[in-house]
Amino acid sequence: MTRTMRALASAAAVTALAFTGACSDDDTTSDSTPDSSTSPTESESSGGGHALPEGWPIHSLPIPPGGTVEDENVTADMVFFHVGGVEADEGMAFYDTALPELGLTRSKSAVVDPVAYESSELKVIVQSGDFGDVTLTVTRP
Numbered sequence: 286m287t288r289t290m291r292a293l294a295s296a297a298a299v300t301a302l303a304f305t306g307a308c309s310d311d312d313t314t315s316d317s318t319p320d321s322s323t324s325p326t327e328s329e330s331s332g333g334g335h336a337l338p339e340g341w342p343i344h345s346l347p348i349p350p351g352g353t354v355e356d357e358n359v360t361a362d363m364v365f366f367h368v369g370g371v372e373a374d375e376g377m378a379f380y381d382t383a384l385p386e387l388g389l390t391r392s393k394s395a396v397v398d399p400v401a402y403e404s405s406e407l408k409v410i411v412q413s414g415d416f417g418d419v420t421l422t423v424t425r426p
Contacts, residue, residue, distance in 0.1 A: 399411055
């Protein structure tokens with residue numbers, strides 16, 4: 286139903302955040318990085334992860350240099366984030382707050398899906414998808 290996705294990033298994108306889904310049985314077997322199995326409290330204290338609202342089954346982690354992604358569509362200059370287990374409206378509302386806090390400015394004034402945010406270093410597209418998940422696609426301009 287949902288896919289666990291990890292970030293593929295260079296040092297220039299380390300300031301962005303990777304939002305990873307809660308581990309399922311399938312996720313645990315295919316996960317080779319220790320970060321995605323840490324609790325939200327551990328990740329927040331170890332690297333400045335951005336805490337999600339109370340009750341959300343996921344947490345955020347800073348993008349690790351040389352991080353990996355399990356997605357055949359990923360290219361070297363893109364970073365994909367996948368958020369599972371939340372309603373699309375809640376996810377979009379969260380990013381309306383979280384992304385400006387990271388210094389990103391909304392580049393479209395209308396409330397549409399997808400919504401674009403950008404800074405001098407990153408462009409972020411926020412889009413709801415299947416099963417009410419929210420996907421972020423981040424590129425370096």
